[in-house]
Amino acid sequence: MAARETTKPVTHQCPVCKGSGDVPRTVHVGRKRRAVGEQSGFCLNCLGTGEAPADGE
């Protein structure tokens, strides 16, 4: 029996957005920066892909 290497693509889920590609952001207004709510924002860690940037290589 020959040992086979399974080559399955390993994608690392982005830890910041949990793979969703966007993150909740608190919206502030005014000089006191009062929080008025949240909106969905573009995840800057993975650039919206939901996958963590490959490191190494």
Ligand SMILES: [Zn+2]
């Ligand atoms: Zn992300």
